[in-house]
Amino acid sequence: SLLLASISSSSAHGHSDYGSTSEGLGASMTASASSMASVMASSRVSTSSAAVSPTYFTHSGLSGLMLAHIGLMTVAWFFVLPISVMLSVARSRLALATQISFFGLNAAGLLVGTIYNSKTSDLYENNLHHKLGWAITWIFLAQIIVGLLRFYTNGRADNDEADKEERVSFMPISTQHMTGYQQMHPNTVASMHRYSHDSGHGTESDSGRSSSLAGLHEEKDEEMRRFDHRLLDDRAERTGSRRSLGSVNADRFLSRLSQLMPDQLTRIINLFYDAVDVLILIFGFILILTGFVTYAGIFEGHNIFNGLAHSIKGGIFFWYGLLTLGRWMGCFAEYGWAWNVRPPVGVVSARKAKVPSAEFVESFIIFLYGSTNVFLEHLAAWGNAWTAQDLEHVSITIMFFGGGLCGMLVESRKIRDLLNASLSRLDAGQHQYPIKEQWTPPKTYSFSMNPFPGLVILLLGLMMSSHHQHSMVSTMVHKQWGTLFVGFALARAVTYILTYLSPPSSYLPSRPPSEIISSFCLISGGLIFIASNKDTVAAMERYDLNAMFVFTVTMGWTAFLMAWQIIVLAVKGWAVRRRQSVTHPARGTLARALDDEVNSGG
Numbered sequence: 244s245l246l247l248a249s250i251s252s253s254s255a256h257g258h259s260d261y262g263s264t265s266e267g268l269g270a271s272m273t274a275s276a277s278s279m280a281s282v283m284a285s286s287r288v289s290t291s292s293a294a295v296s297p298t299y300f301t302h303s304g305l306s307g308l309m310l311a312h313i314g315l316m317t318v319a320w321f322f323v324l325p326i327s328v329m330l331s332v333a334r335s336r337l338a339l340a341t342q343i344s345f346f347g348l349n350a351a352g353l354l355v356g357t358i359y360n361s362k363t364s365d366l367y368e369n370n371l372h373h374k375l376g377w378a379i380t381w382i383f384l385a386q387i388i389v390g391l392l393r394f395y396t397n398g399r400a401d402n403d404e405a406d407k408e409e410r411v412s413f414m415p416i417s418t419q420h421m422t423g424y425q426q427m428h429p430n431t432v433a434s435m436h437r438y439s440h441d442s443g444h445g446t447e448s449d450s451g452r453s454s455s456l457a458g459l460h461e462e463k464d465e466e467m468r469r470f471d472h473r474l475l476d477d478r479a480e481r482t483g484s485r486r487s488l489g490s491v492n493a494d495r496f497l498s499r500l501s502q503l504m505p506d507q508l509t510r511i512i513n514l515f516y517d518a519v520d521v522l523i524l525i526f527g528f529i530l531i532l533t534g535f536v537t538y539a540g541i542f543e544g545h546n547i548f549n550g551l552a553h554s555i556k557g558g559i560f561f562w563y564g565l566l567t568l569g570r571w572m573g574c575f576a577e578y579g580w581a582w583n584v585r586p587p588v589g590v591v592s593a594r595k596a597k598v599p600s601a602e603f604v605e606s607f608i609i610f611l612y613g614s615t616n617v618f619l620e621h622l623a624a625w626g627n628a629w630t631a632q633d634l635e636h637v638s639i640t641i642m643f644f645g646g647g648l649c650g651m652l653v654e655s656r657k658i659r660d661l662l663n664a665s666l667s668r669l670d671a672g673q674h675q676y677p678i679k680e681q682w683t684p685p686k687t688y689s690f691s692m693n694p695f696p697g698l699v700i701l702l703l704g705l706m707m708s709s710h711h712q713h714s715m716v717s718t719m720v721h722k723q724w725g726t727l728f729v730g731f732a733l734a735r736a737v738t739y740i741l742t743y744l745s746p747p748s749s750y751l752p753s754r755p756p757s758e759i760i761s762s763f764c765l766i767s768g769g770l771i772f773i774a775s776n777k778d779t780v781a782a783m784e785r786y787d788l789n790a791m792f793v794f795t796v797t798m799g800w801t802a803f804l805m806a807w808q809i810i811v812l813a814v815k816g817w818a819v820r821r822r823q824s825v826t827h828p829a830r831g832t833l834a835r836a837l838d839d840e841v842n843s844g845g
Contacts, residue, residue, distance in 0.1 A: 296540065297366050297540075298366055298367070298538070298539060298540030299363075299366050299367070299537065299538045299539075299540065300538055300539050300540065301540075302363065302366060304362075304363065305359055305362055305363060308355055308356075308358060308359040308362075309359055309538075311355045312352050312355045312356045312359060313534075315348055315349075315351050315352035315355060316349070316352040316531075316534070318348055319345050319348035319349045319352060320349070320527045320530065320531060321527075321531075321807075322807075323341060323344055323345040323348060324345050324523065324524065324527055325524065325807075325808075325811045326341055326811060326814055327341035327342050327344075327345050328520055328523060328524060329811055329812065329814055329815035329818065330814070330815070330818050331390075331520050332520055332815060333815050333818035333819045333822065334822060335818040335821070335822060337818070338390070339387070339390050339391070339394065342383075342386070342387050342390060343387065345383075346380075346383060346384065346387060349380060349383070350380075353376065353377075353380065356376075360373075366540065367537045367540055367543075370533070370536075370537045371533050371537075372530065372533040372534050372536070372537040373537075375526075375529065375530055375533060376530055376534075379523075379526045379527075379530060382519060382523075382526075383519070383523065385515070385519075386515070386516055386519040386520075386523075389512045389513075389515060389516045390516065391497060392497070392500070392504070392512060393512070393513065393516065394497075525562070528558065528561075528562075529558075532554060532558070532773070536550070539778075539779075539782065541776075541778035541779065541782070542776075542778060546776075546777055546778055549776050549777050549778075550776050550777075550778060552776075553772060553773055553774075553775055553776040554773050554776070556772060557724075557769045557770065557771075557772030557773035557774075557775075558769065558773065559608075559612075559769070560728075560765050560768055560769030560772060561765070561766055561769030561770060561772075561773070562769075563765050563769070564761075564762045564763070564764070564765030564766035564767075564768075564769060565762070565766065565808060567758060567761050567762040567765055568758075568759070568762035568766075568805055568808055568809075569808070569812065570582065570601065570752075570758065571752070571754055571755070571758040571759060571762065572752070572754075572808075572809060572812050573751075573752040573754075573812075574812065575601070576750070576751070576752050577591045577595050578595060578598045578601070579600065579601075580600070580601040581752035581753075581754075582738070582742065582747060582752060582753040582754065582755055582758070583747050583749060583750055583751060583752050583753055584689065584690070584747050584748060584749060584750055585600075586750050590750065599654065600654055600691040600693075601691070602650065602653075602654055602691045602692075602693035602696060603650070603651060603654035603691075603693075605650065605693075605696040606646075606647045606648075606649075606650025606651045606653075606654065606693065606695055606696055607647065607650075607651055608647070609643050609646055609647035609650065609695075609696060609699055610643070610644060610646075610647025610648050610650070610651060611647070612640070612643050612647070613640045613641065613642070613643030613644030613645070613646075613647055614644050616640045616643070617637055617640040617641065617644065620633055620636040620637050620640060632711075635706075635710075639703065639706065642699060642702060642703075643699060646695050646696075646698060646699035647695070647699070649695050650693050650695035650696055650699075653693050653695060654691060654693060659688075686746045687743060687746055689746065690742060690746045690747055692739045692742060692743060694736070694739065696735075697731070697732040697735040697736060697739075698732065700728050700731060700732050701728070701729055701732030701733075703725070703728055704724075704725040704726060704727070704728030704729035704730075704731075704732065704768075705725065705729060706725070707721050707722070707724065707725030707728070708721070708722045708725035708726055708729070709722075709725075710725070713777075714780065714784065716780055716783055716784055716789065716790050717775065717777075717780045719789075719790035720771060720774065720775045720780060720790045720793060720794075721775050723768075723771050723790065723793075723794050724767075724768040724769075724771040724772045724775060725768075727764045727765075727767055727768030727771070728764065728765075728768050730760065730764040730768075731760075731761050731764035731765050731768065734757045734758070734760040734761040734764065735757070735758075735761050737755075737757040738755045738757045738758055738761070741755050741757065742755065759805075762805065763801060763802075763805065766801045766804065766805065767797050767798060767801040770797045770800070770801065771793060771794065771797050774793050774797070
């Protein structure tokens with residue numbers, strides 16, 4: 244809607260001939276500009292009926308209500324909801340308050356939209372935005388109710404799983420790092436954890452040191468018992484003294500209801516709650532996109548196929564960029580996705596240790612797209628003869644199919660072992676001077692460097708940069724997002740070069756700077772991909788806007804969106820650290836001290 248507002252303000256300066264936009268390109272472009280102007284004029288005549296058809300964008304009545312609806316929904320879905328989701332994922336006590344705040348803003352936006360619709364004729368019949376908005380609202384309301392029940396059930400099944408994760412990650416620090424920290428800061432560690440027979444004064448004798456070693460297992464058992472008590476105290480603190488809504492009757496009702504719920508039902512509602520946390524942001528993206536479509540009055544009739552193709556494919560690259568930026572910030576580090584060494588079992592749970600690499604997931608998505616979309620490229624012209632452009636699109640899907648399959652094979656450890664079969668038959672002991680280091684796997688084996696996802700997207704960008712379109716504006720817009728995809732592939736290549744020269748050696752995210760560029764190119768390229776559909780390009784031509792308008796607006800919003808994502812994930816980290824400092828003060832103090840050592844380079 245902000246993009247449409249910019250269009251309306253720019254069109255207020257008057258409609259200029261298309262040939263005038265070619266000034267400064269040289270006299271050699273005059274003839275081509277004149278011919279393009281005639282083509283544009285004929286295009287306007289052919290689309291005159293569509294231009295005069297009323298839309299919510301061109302409807303001037305009650306514009307204040309529409310702007311209020313857009314403003315409330317933007318604040319709710321773009322600003323409040325991401326914070327709410329991050330607090331919920333972090334299991335913060337503030338999550339319920341932010342969820343209720345989001346629901347209130349969303350309800351206010353729905354009320355304003357309902358009033359607007361009651362006073363305005365239906366300008367986009369049977370649109371998806373209205374139906375989807377109500378459906379998502381009811382789903383989120385159900386999540387709030389489930390959150391209240393979780394608030395009173397002590398989390399039961401959810402907390403049991405969380406306790407397992409807590410025990411696994413009780414001390415997610417290597418022995419070497421812990422020993423080094425004890426040597427540098429003996430007083431700090433001693434104040435956080437001191438054996439019962441150690442008074443803290445003077446030094447231990449050799450006999451005292453021997454007795455400490457002899458009773459090491461007993462001390463560990465005692466420490467785990469104390470840790471279990473802290474877990475129980477954590478449950479009581481989270482849901483005991485603070486589980487109050489300010490109403491005695493409401494507290495009693497919800498407490499009794501939670502006690503009557505069986506454990507199996509509790510697990511089901513916890514699964515539903517977590518699923519909504521994962522999917523609600525994607526639902527919000529779809530809701531905003533359908534709102535833009537409804538407001539602009541596009542994707543009607545046969546053009547819906549072109550609109551869906553650009554929206555789905557561009558949306559995939561958009562979210563791919565957000566995930567790439569999340570990986571750079573440290574998300575999914577427990578899976579080894581944050582350009583770090585994958586933590587083994589003992590530091591993370593066995594379930595997390597079995598998750599495939601990020602490159603395998605990328606290759607699988609590319610393979611899945613190619614294997615399914617090959618049957619959909621001719622859907623818009625079903626029953627008609629195949630054209631050369633249809634065959635081009637099918638060839639792209641076959642490239643995705645083959646490239647994704649190659650990427651998955653490269654990630655397979657079994658395949659790599661089979662490729663080493665010729666050398667594995669040799670016996671190092673048969674040689675006169677066996678050198679053990681020559682039979683040690685290279686350091687690069689411990690980290691995935693798979694070029695196929697980047698290669699596929701590089702080729703896609705090159706193809707789209709030179710893909711023939713029906714107008715010059717459409718060709719330039721396609722060239723923009725194609726060039727951005729090429730930029731992503733080049734930046735990812737730089738990442739692999741850096742990691743090949745210096746493979747990650749820590750569980751902490753390495754944060755290669757080239758991945759920031761990768762995410763920027765994917766996010767902005769995905770948005771321009773969505774905007775390159777036929778109806779949006781036709782609207783640009785109708786208002787005499789050139790391709791650089793979409794490019795510059797998208798660059799600005801991409802930079803702002805990336806900054807907002809960094810802030811949102813920082814809020815999640817703050818919530819996690821705050822919860823740890825409350826539930827496990829000693830571990831939180833040690834974690835902060837080690838973070839200070841890492842940040843200071845000590």
